[in-house]
Amino acid sequence: MAAAPSPLTTARRGTMTARQVTIEDVARAAGVSRQTVSNALNAPHRLREATLARVTAAIDELGYRPDQSARSLRTGTRKVIGYPAPADNPADPNPLMGGFLQALATAADDVGHRILLFRSDPQQGARAVAKSFNDLIAARQVDGFILSDVIHDDPRVDVLTEAGFPFAAFGRIAPGRPQNWVDIDSTAATAALVGLLLDQGHRRICYLNSAASLPWLADRRAGFLQAAAAAPAGAFEVGVPDDDPAALTHAVQRLLTGPDRPTALVCATDWLALTAYQAVRAADLTVGSDVAVTGFNDIPLCTLLQPALTSARLPLAAIAHALVDRLIAAVEDPAAVPASGLLLPAEPIVRDSTPGR
Amino acid sequence: MAAAPSPLTTARRGTMTARQVTIEDVARAAGVSRQTVSNALNAPHRLREATLARVTAAIDELGYRPDQSARSLRTGTRKVIGYPAPADNPADPNPLMGGFLQALATAADDVGHRILLFRSDPQQGARAVAKSFNDLIAARQVDGFILSDVIHDDPRVDVLTEAGFPFAAFGRIAPGRPQNWVDIDSTAATAALVGLLLDQGHRRICYLNSAASLPWLADRRAGFLQAAAAAPAGAFEVGVPDDDPAALTHAVQRLLTGPDRPTALVCATDWLALTAYQAVRAADLTVGSDVAVTGFNDIPLCTLLQPALTSARLPLAAIAHALVDRLIAAVEDPAAVPASGLLLPAEPIVRDSTPGR
DNA sequence: TCGGCAAATTTGATCGTTCAAAATTATGCC
DNA sequence: GGCATAATTTTGAACGATCAAATTTGCCGA
Numbered sequence: 001m002a003a004a005p006s007p008l009t010t011a012r013r014g015t016m017t018a019r020q021v022t023i024e025d026v027a028r029a030a031g032v033s034r035q036t037v038s039n040a041l042n043a044p045h046r047l048r049e050a051t052l053a054r055v056t057a058a059i060d061e062l063g064y065r066p067d068q069s070a071r072s073l074r075t076g077t078r079k080v081i082g083y084p085a086p087a088d089n090p091a092d093p094n095p096l097m098g099g100f101l102q103a104l105a106t107a108a109d110d111v112g113h114r115i116l117l118f119r120s121d122p123q124q125g126a127r128a129v130a131k132s133f134n135d136l137i138a139a140r141q142v143d144g145f146i147l148s149d150v151i152h153d154d155p156r157v158d159v160l161t162e163a164g165f166p167f168a169a170f171g172r173i174a175p176g177r178p179q180n181w182v183d184i185d186s187t188a189a190t191a192a193l194v195g196l197l198l199d200q201g202h203r204r205i206c207y208l209n210s211a212a213s214l215p216w217l218a219d220r221r222a223g224f225l226q227a228a229a230a231a232p233a234g235a236f237e238v239g240v241p242d243d244d245p246a247a248l249t250h251a252v253q254r255l256l257t258g259p260d261r262p263t264a265l266v267c268a269t270d271w272l273a274l275t276a277y278q279a280v281r282a283a284d285l286t287v288g289s290d291v292a293v294t295g296f297n298d299i300p301l302c303t304l305l306q307p308a309l310t311s312a313r314l315p316l317a318a319i320a321h322a323l324v325d326r327l328i329a330a331v332e333d334p335a336a337v338p339a340s341g342l343l344l345p346a347e348p349i350v351r352d353s354t355p356g357r
Numbered sequence: 358m359a360a361a362p363s364p365l366t367t368a369r370r371g372t373m374t375a376r377q378v379t380i381e382d383v384a385r386a387a388g389v390s391r392q393t394v395s396n397a398l399n400a401p402h403r404l405r406e407a408t409l410a411r412v413t414a415a416i417d418e419l420g421y422r423p424d425q426s427a428r429s430l431r432t433g434t435r436k437v438i439g440y441p442a443p444a445d446n447p448a449d450p451n452p453l454m455g456g457f458l459q460a461l462a463t464a465a466d467d468v469g470h471r472i473l474l475f476r477s478d479p480q481q482g483a484r485a486v487a488k489s490f491n492d493l494i495a496a497r498q499v500d501g502f503i504l505s506d507v508i509h510d511d512p513r514v515d516v517l518t519e520a521g522f523p524f525a526a527f528g529r530i531a532p533g534r535p536q537n538w539v540d541i542d543s544t545a546a547t548a549a550l551v552g553l554l555l556d557q558g559h560r561r562i563c564y565l566n567s568a569a570s571l572p573w574l575a576d577r578r579a580g581f582l583q584a585a586a587a588a589p590a591g592a593f594e595v596g597v598p599d600d601d602p603a604a605l606t607h608a609v610q611r612l613l614t615g616p617d618r619p620t621a622l623v624c625a626t627d628w629l630a631l632t633a634y635q636a637v638r639a640a641d642l643t644v645g646s647d648v649a650v651t652g653f654n655d656i657p658l659c660t661l662l663q664p665a666l667t668s669a670r671l672p673l674a675a676i677a678h679a680l681v682d683r684l685i686a687a688v689e690d691p692a693a694v695p696a697s698g699l700l701l702p703a704e705p706i707v708r709d710s711t712p713g714r
Numbered sequence: 715t716c717g718g719c720a721a722a723t724t725t726g727a728t729c730g731t732t733c734a735a736a737a738t739t740a741t742g743c744c
Numbered sequence: 745g746g747c748a749t750a751a752t753t754t755t756g757a758a759c760g761a762t763c764a765a766a767t768t769t770g771c772c773g774a
Contacts, residue, residue: 020497022760033724038762048722048770065495069429070760073729078426080473085462095657098454101474105442109476114498116437117458117474119466138422140377140730141471245661271661278663281638300452301658304602304628306635379730390754395732405740405752427730430759497760 021064030058041066072140079113081327082142084120084132084156086149095299096314100148100170103320110321111328116142122155130159137165144327146170150181152215166330168323172215172341180330181341182322186216186296189312189346190223190266193294196310196348197264198231200356202292206255206262208248208272220268220296245275252279256291263291264354270295270302273309273353292354296346307352314346378421387415398423429497436470438684439499441477441489441513443506452656453671457505457527460677467678468685473499479512487516494522501684503527507538509572523687525680529572529698537687538698539679543573543653546669546703547580547623550651553667553705554621555588557713559649563612563619565605565629577625577653602632609636613648620648621711627652627659630666630710649711653703664709671703 026037032055039046040055047055058064072078083104086094105115120132133156136142143166147156150171160167161177169181197205207224210217255262256279265280267273273295280287287293288307295302298313322342329336383394389412396403397412404412415421429435440461443451462472477489490513493499500523504513507528517524518534526538554562564581567574612619613636622637624630630652637644644650645664652659655670679699686693 020760021495023762024760034760035725035762036723039723042762046722051722063491063495065492066762067430067760068496068498069426069435070729071762072426073424073430073731073760074762076729083474085459087459094455095452096455098451098458101455101458102442105474105476115474117440117462117472119462121463134420135422138378138420139425141425245663249663271657274658274661275663300628301631304631306602306606306632377730380732381730391730392732392755393753396753399732403752408752423732424730427759428732430730430761431732433759 021062026058026064030055078143080116080142081108081113082116082136082145085117087121087123099316103316107320107324126155133159143331146323168327178337179341180326180338182319184346185343186219187223190220191227192348194224194227202264204262205264208265208267210268217268248275249279252276253283256283265293267295270297270299270311288353288355298349310351310354311349312346313349315344318344378419383415383419383421387412435500437473437499438465438470439473439493439502442474456673460673464677464681483512490516500688503680525684535694536698537683537695539676540700541703542700543576544580547577548584549705551584559621561619562621565624567625574625605632606636609633610640613640622650624652627654627656627668644710645712655706667708667711668706669703670706672701675701
């Protein structure tokens, strides 16, 4: 064989598979040893300024990037965060999942991490869920996990707690488990929406809840009740209709045509608000002037509706950053479990569905 | 130092960080060598039946899973597919992204792969996009990429073609580049929707297009024009209103109150259909009985609307599987570039917004 | 000029796996 | 039974990086 092949200075040729540039190549080019190149990347303060400059130049010149597999093998850290893709439930699709994942990818990028999306279908049973997590842990593919749509006594939390593996959750975790969670203060946000309506003079406000029993829905309802209880005298009602749009429409229509009709509808979700819009129209009333409506989540639909829907916006970027920060902290010191979770506010976005009177 | 520590038979203890189980541990437990364990996993046919059984038992017993980093380092294959998270564009959020990613995670899982989500913001400029891809390539973190929302002359396609790195695209790729794409036959689907309306006796059908210039929108429009041209005598129109909901509503309202009002509205997207619904109501007409409406994409909104919206459903699972299959093929044989892309049909889902007459 | 000590750099070992080739064991056939 | 050949298993090396320890260099004052 001829002399050792020198790395192609231009690795730009599309067709041929160029041999990968290793730390050794950079070392040779800069006239230093492997370890010095490694230090240039991981502990630059240890190098003399001139050396650092020389090595950095060689790195740029050759377009060197350390092989993450080799690095992971040696250091045990992977710079990858696992995120289980929840099953696609056609009955309750999560319109925010796309946006949340974008925010997560951005937040992770800020600390040099990536998101590993893997299948984990709760419908396959707890055993399958546990396996999907344990496989990733055993294969050492991730440093930790971020969970979303966490519910009370979430089996995923149990699996990870049991395994002693770092994670952070979007959604409150039951007491007695690691309190490494971030959540929206849905209660306060709903109360704020109600407060807004009260300020605008509404006195007959009706809450439309979803039939599903999910923690965030319970929180929102609590927020409504709380604001209602603290309000000046006035009649309030809590409707809890089904998720079937047609049935819900009829229920709301009945409400609106009966005596003492509400002047405002506070909806647990934007989708419920859409149904409410349709019921209001079916009752020959107008959203905004006749009946104020608020939603929750601030999905894109809100601005497409006419009038545009007042809603509570989830601070996805802040949530994602908080989750990533907490996870990284847990990875770096698995022993330090945060004493409490973090509640972030959801900002009410006021639009034409709640016009000032 | 004492004797070599034997691996904990029960690695279940949550608090202590158990040493990881290596192939060596399994080999010792099964009374064979490293390589035999490796073969049990990667080439079981090479082992005698009795040996295989013994090794498999040891693997299960110890809960062994090969370290993916070590394996990647040696083999060069990572079992990870990169997916760039498109920037969150509030003006045109993609309501299907969540569902698409779920489908992708599932399809990848079926062939033992995972999805690596990384930030790649086109708004940061072509240079930043190229860097985000090249970083991942140079760090050898992925085997290939899957792109979505691919447009004509997509810069990401250029970057990957240039780098000679495997990828598969959801969305047609311009000729002269690797035709490794999968797409929806939007043209045929739109034509099918028009055909449906024609069958129902509609003769004045209006197409509502979005102002954005995107390939799939062009395809849908072409489908409309094509079906219109082939139809029996009848008047057709093509409206191209703006994306501003209010302005669009007015435009449609004018259409509906003018002479020769259309009896059917074919909308380029479900969101446009939502606006159309509101315009129809504003014109004191009823969706369904007075004016038929169709959408495109079949987002969750469709079934929440009243009447439910007829739309063309994207076969996300089939798309995801096709993309993964094509990518894996490209990874295994980078030389073999498919001669042509793959068009998948979008199934019209008929609902009450297009009632039979 | 020469210790002494800190700073800078290099060397050897190692992470856990698979490849390639060598070594061992089993099988078939006369 | 003996031998060629196939089947099975083992050994040594390597993937590309970082750690830990050893070595060299640079700087300062006596």
